Amino acid sequence: MIKQEVVDKILDAARVEEVVGDFVDLKKRGTSLIGLCPFHNEKTPSFNVSVSKGIYKCFGCGAGGDSVRFVMEHEKYSYPEALKYLAQKYHIDVEETERTPEQVAAQDKRESLFIVTNWAGKFFKETLWDTEDGRTIGLNYFRERGYRDDIIQKFELGYSPEGWTALYDRAKAEGYKDEFMEATGLIIRKDDGGVYDRFRGRVMFPIHNLTGRILGFGGRTLKTDKKTPKYVNSPESEVYHKSDVLYGLYLAKKPILDADNCYLVEGYADVLSMHQAGVENVVSSSGTSLTSGQVRLISRYTKNVTILYDGDEAGIKASLRGTDMLLEEGLNVKVLLFPDGNDPDSYVQQFGSTAFKQYIAEHQQDFIFYKTHVLLRDAANDPIKRAGVIHDVVESIALIPDAIKASVFIRECSVLLDIEERLLIAELNKLRIGRAKKTDRNVEPLPTPRSAETIAADAPPAPLPVETVSSDVLHEREIVRILLHYGSRPASWEEGDVPIAPLLLSGLNDVSFDDPACLAVMGIYREFINRGELPDERTFVAHRNRAIADLAIDLLATKYSLSPNWNDEKRKIYVSHESERLEDLVYGAIYRIKKRKVEQQILRLREDLKDETDTTNMEIMLANYQKLKDVSKIIAEKLGTIVVK
Numbered sequence: 001m002i003k004q005e006v007v008d009k010i011l012d013a014a015r016v017e018e019v020v021g022d023f024v025d026l027k028k029r030g031t032s033l034i035g036l037c038p039f040h041n042e043k044t045p046s047f048n049v050s051v052s053k054g055i056y057k058c059f060g061c062g063a064g065g066d067s068v069r070f071v072m073e074h075e076k077y078s079y080p081e082a083l084k085y086l087a088q089k090y091h092i093d094v095e096e097t098e099r100t101p102e103q104v105a106a107q108d109k110r111e112s113l114f115i116v117t118n119w120a121g122k123f124f125k126e127t128l129w130d131t132e133d134g135r136t137i138g139l140n141y142f143r144e145r146g147y148r149d150d151i152i153q154k155f156e157l158g159y160s161p162e163g164w165t166a167l168y169d170r171a172k173a174e175g176y177k178d179e180f181m182e183a184t185g186l187i188i189r190k191d192d193g194g195v196y197d198r199f200r201g202r203v204m205f206p207i208h209n210l211t212g213r214i215l216g217f218g219g220r221t222l223k224t225d226k227k228t229p230k231y232v233n234s235p236e237s238e239v240y241h242k243s244d245v246l247y248g249l250y251l252a253k254k255p256i257l258d259a260d261n262c263y264l265v266e267g268y269a270d271v272l273s274m275h276q277a278g279v280e281n282v283v284s285s286s287g288t289s290l291t292s293g294q295v296r297l298i299s300r301y302t303k304n305v306t307i308l309y310d311g312d313e314a315g316i317k318a319s320l321r322g323t324d325m326l327l328e329e330g331l332n333v334k335v336l337l338f339p340d341g342n343d344p345d346s347y348v349q350q351f352g353s354t355a356f357k358q359y360i361a362e363h364q365q366d367f368i369f370y371k372t373h374v375l376l377r378d379a380a381n382d383p384i385k386r387a388g389v390i391h392d393v394v395e396s397i398a399l400i401p402d403a404i405k406a407s408v409f410i411r412e413c414s415v416l417l418d419i420e421e422r423l424l425i426a427e428l429n430k431l432r433i434g435r436a437k438k439t440d441r442n443v444e445p446l447p448t449p450r451s452a453e454t455i456a457a458d459a460p461p462a463p464l465p466v467e468t469v470s471s472d473v474l475h476e477r478e479i480v481r482i483l484l485h486y487g488s489r490p491a492s493w494e495e496g497d498v499p500i501a502p503l504l505l506s507g508l509n510d511v512s513f514d515d516p517a518c519l520a521v522m523g524i525y526r527e528f529i530n531r532g533e534l535p536d537e538r539t540f541v542a543h544r545n546r547a548i549a550d551l552a553i554d555l556l557a558t559k560y561s562l563s564p565n566w567n568d569e570k571r572k573i574y575v576s577h578e579s580e581r582l583e584d585l586v587y588g589a590i591y592r593i594k595k596r597k598v599e600q601q602i603l604r605l606r607e608d609l610k611d612e613t614d615t616t617n618m619e620i621m622l623a624n625y626q627k628l629k630d631v632s633k634i635i636a637e638k639l640g641t642i643v644v645k
Contacts, residue, residue, distance in 0.1 A: 002080060002083055002084075002094055002095075003095065004110070005110075005238070006087070006092065006093075006094055006095065007083060009092055009244065009293075010068075010083055010086050010087050010090065010092055011066075011067075011068070011538065011542055012210065012244075012297065012300070013086070013090040013092060013296050013300070014066075014067035014068070014086045014089075014090060015051075015054075015067070015299070015300050016049055016050075016051065016054045016055060016056060016066060016067045016070070017033055017049050017051050018089075019067040019070055019071065019086065019089070020035075020049050020056055020067075020070055021033075023038055023074055024036065024037075024038055024047065026049060027045075031050075031051075031052065032048050032049060032050050032051070032558075033048070033049040033051065034046075034047060034048055034049070035047045035049070037058040037060055037061060037063065038074055039058060039061055039063040039073065039074075040058070040060060040061040040063075042060050046058055046059045046060035047060070048557060048558075050556070050557065050558070051257070052254070052257050053537055053541070053556050053557075054066055054067070054537070054538065054541065055537075055541055055553050055556060055557060056070055057553055057554075057557035059557075064550065064553035064554065064557060065541070065549065065553060066538070066541045066542050066549075067086060068082045068083065068086065068542065069082075069549070071085050071086060079544075090296065091292075109180070109183075109238065110238050110239060112177075112180050113180055113183055113184050113237060113238055113239045114213055114214075114239055115180075115531065116171075116176055116180045116181055116184050116186065117184050117186075117213075117214045117215060117216065117217075117234075117239065117240075118213060118214045118531070118532060118533065119171070119174070119176065120167065120171075120184075120186050120214070120217070121156055121158065121204075121206045121214040121217075122532065123158075123167060123170060123171075124158025124159060124160055124199075124204040124206070124217075125156055125157070125158040126158075127158060127159050127160070127161055127166075128152075128157065128158045128159040128203075128204075131159075131161070133159070133161060133162065134158075134159040134161075137159065137222065138158070138159025138203050138222075139152070139159070141203055141222055142157060142203065145269070145349075146273075146276075146348075146349045147272055147273075147276060148276060151272055151275055151276050154251070154275065155205070155206070155248075155251075155271075155272060155275075156206050156214075157203065157204060157205060157206075158203070158204035158206070159202075159203055159204060160197060160199040160200055160201065160202050160203075160204055160219060161197075161200065161201070162200055162201040163197075163200065164196045164197065164200060165195065165196055165197060166197060166200065167186060167187070167197045167199075167200075168181065168186075168187050168195055168196070168197055171186075178195070182195075183237055183238070184216070184234065184237050184239070184240070185198055185216070185234045185235040185237065186198060186199070186234075198219075198232060198234075199217060199219035199232060201221065201222065201223070202219035202220055202221050202222070202232065203219070203220050203222065204217050204218075204219050205217065205218040205219070205220070205247070205268045207234070207240070207245060207247055207286070208249075208250040209245070209250065210249065210250060210253070210536070211250075211533075211535070211536040211538070211539070212250050212488075212533065212534065212536070213533060215234075215239050215240040215245060216233065216234030216237070216239075216240035216242075216245075217233070217234050218231055218232075218233050218234075218247075218268055218286065219231065219232045219233070220268075233286070241293075242286065242288065243288075243291040243293050243294065244291070244293035244294070244297070245286070245294070246283040246284065246285065246286075246294050246297055246298070247268055247271060247283060247284040247285075247286050248271040248275075248282060248283045248284055249283045249297060251275070251280065252280060252281055252282055252283050253301060255280035255281035256281040256283075256298075256301040256302050257301050257302070258281070259281045259302075260302050260303075260304055261281060261302055261304040261305070261306060262281055262282070262283060262298050262301065262302050262304065262305050262306070263279065263281060263282040263283070263305075263306050263307075263308055263360070264282075264283060264284075264285065264290075264298070264305055264306065264307045264308065265282060265283070265284050265308050265343075265344050266284060266285065266310070266343065267284055267286070267343075267345070268284060268286070269345040270282070270284060270308070270343060270344040270345045271283065271284045272345070273344055273345040273348040273349065274344055274348065274356075276348065276353070277348045277352075277353035277356045277357065278353055278357065279356070279357065279360070283298070290323070290325060290326070291325075292325055295325045295326055295328075295329045295331070296329065298326075298331070299329050299330070299331060302331075303330065303331050303332055304331065304332045304334075305326055305331050305332070305333050305334070306333075306334045306335070306336060306360070306364055307323060307333065307334070307335045307336070307367070308335075308336050308338070308343075308344050308360070309335060309336065309337045309338065310338055310341065310342060310343035310344075323335075323367060323371075324395070324396050324399055326367075327367070327396055327399040327400050328399040328400075328401075330400070330401045330402065332405075333366070333367035333368075334364040334365060334366055334367060335364070335365060335366075335367050335370045336359075336360055336363050336364050336365075337363070338359075344356070347359070367396075368393065368396060368397060368409045368412075368413065369412065369413075369416065371392075371393060371396060372389070372393050372413055372416050372417065373416070375389040375392060375393065376389055376416070376417070386417075389417070390417050390419060390424070390427075391427070393413055393417065394410075394413075394424055394427045394428050394431065395431060397409045397410060397413070397428060398428050398431040398432050398435070406428070410424045410425060410428060471596070472514060472515075472596060472600075473514065473515045473518070475589075475592060475593040475596050476513050476514065476515050476518040476593065477515070477518060477551070477555060478589050478592075478593075479504070479508065479518070479522075479589055479590075479593060480518050480521050480522070480551065480555060481555040482500070482504065482585060482586060482589055483500075483501055483504065483521070483522075483525060484521075484537060484540065484552060484555055484556055485555075485556070485579075486500050486579065486582055486585075486586075487499065487500055487501035487504070487525070487534060487535075488500075488501065488534045488536070489582065491503045491582070491583070491586070492582075493583045499534060500582065500586060501525055501529065501534055502529050503586065504586055504589075504590065505522070505525060505526060505529065507586075507587075507590040508522075508590060508593070510594075511593060511594060511597055512597075516547065517547040517548055517550075517551040518551070520545065520547070520548050521540060521548060521551065521552070524539065524540070524548075537552070537556060540552035541553060541556070587638075591635050591638045594635055595632060595635045595636065598628055598631050598632045598635065599632065601628055602625065602628050602629065602632065605621060605624060605625050605628065606625075608621060609621055609622070609625070
């Protein structure tokens with residue numbers, strides 16, 4: 001049995017276009033990739049890969065899934081073997097164990113830790129906005145730093161009261177256990193057995209995972225006492241591993257994909273200020289050196305990274321060493337240095353959003369050339385130091401997997417370093433040969449593909465039975481489709497910008513679903529909403545129940561995409577998208593499914609009336625019939641007010 005945290009790490013690392021691209025020649029078309037389906041013979045490509053959704057779908061044979069499903073289907077691997085294949089591809093260590101009762105309890109503990117951290121996030125946020133100390137101390141601090149209220153809300157910032165046990169007392173009153181608060185680092189136990197709040201008297205920065213659940217916190221003190229640490233962070237726990245988390249990535253995923261670039265900054269404040277300036281494709285390493293896990297996270301969404309440095313010379317040199325990991329992952333790395341000791345946060349506050357955007361657009365330079373200039377400046381005319389610079393620069397170029405890109409850097413750097421290109425190439429080849437020998441000694445064999453007959457024991461649980469698609473099921477699937485595509489978006493037409501998912505589900509409390517897969521998806525949504533969370537697409541796409549996963553893939557996959565010619569400046573033709581009229585879409589779907597269910601009840605009542613002989617019962621049934629007809633008429637009138645295009 002592969003540990004769940006390892007499975008999560010594998011699913012986080014696996015990029016569907018890279019996994020599928022190892023077996024299928026993919027070409028870009030619109031926002032997706034297409035190729036010839038490997039699961040059936042075809043001459044015209046109908047195989048579609050959606051990078052942003054992490055799925056593949058063949059519109060010819062119907063095959064679809066995520067990275068794990070592709071490996072299982074293509075290589076005839078079992079589920080554990082497919083995970084091992086992906087783990088080896090993305091250099092993730094897999095430790096297998098039997099699932100004992102203790103491990104089951106550990107999984108329950110992991111979920112409990114999530115519940116406690118998310119409750120704490122809500123407590124800190126409510127304290128900031130709803131208490132006198134929170135508003136006068138915490139909220140005033142954020143506003144004095146120049147952050148707008150919408151940014152404070154967006155990042156769910158909070159305030160931890162000054163009292164020694166304010167959080168602990170509230171948690172105990174609401175039934176939360178000491179062991180989970182202690183395991184997440186929310187409280188610290190003293191030698192005498194007493195406890196106190198770790199983050200007391202600090203403004204709070206929640207740290208989210210990719211699905212928006214809170215993993216841990218960063219707390220900044222507002223005191224000027226030099227003995228008090230400026231920042232205190234959550235300790236490592238079963239749910240929080242600092243080296244595998246990037247602050248702000250939960251909100252930056254789509255902007256990074258849209259811009260095909262990721263800005264990498266140092267601290268929480270830099271992320272907030274850049275969002276306030278309108279630049280959202282930004283993440284932070286939370287003030288620590290970049291790790292390989294964080295690099296792989298970035299590479300899931302883009303191959304282009306721009307590192308924003310402040311003017312601190314020592315910090316820049318330290319960062320140069322860590323940046324080589326980005327090159328090794330095959331990323332295109334640019335750097336940008338802010339003037340006069342500014343960082344992104346201070347630059348935005350001093351010069352404003354427009355000047356900030358202009359500066360970062362005009363002052364980026366390639367990392368290799370930047371590194372060369374910085375090291376040469378320090379070496380000056382010292383021949384020994386210059387030799388070290390040459391070796392250091394070539395070491396960085398040797399990490400670049402693209403041979404053409406590496407050769408361009410070699411040629412350009414030979415001019416900058418004033419050394420013959422052939423000597424740099426010789427040094428480059430020597431380094432690469434050494435790395436290749438070292439890698440060969442550590443290579444582990446891939447699992448041998450197994451026949452379909454031998455994998456039954458390890459296969460995922462059997463899927464829910466799927467009934468023949470009827471018009472009733474199509475109405476239910478439309479509800480699920482809206483949830484999957486737009487469930488986490490705010491219902492902007494409602495006060496408070498509540499997400500669409502709970503609004504949609506609340507309108508369907510009196511509607512029963514017949515399709516098992518749709519019913520299961522609705523149940524999962526309700527479970528998450530009851531915990532104050534929302535599921536992401538992967539919850540369903542990677543679900544072990546095949547029927548749920550297939551339904552999600554079918555509803556998320558888009559067979560056709562709008563040609564860019566329709567919206568170009570020359571023709572001035574604008575084609576609207578359903579996402580621009582979500583209010584009509586949501587309420588239209590609710591009314592249509594309710595109308596269908598009411599019509600079914602009317603038909604059943606008509607049939608029952610034919611066989612009913614008791615006068616009293618007939619009067620009751622006729623009264624119910626009239627009520628249903630009245631409801632049907634009201635719904636029809638509502639639908640008449642909704643424009644459905």
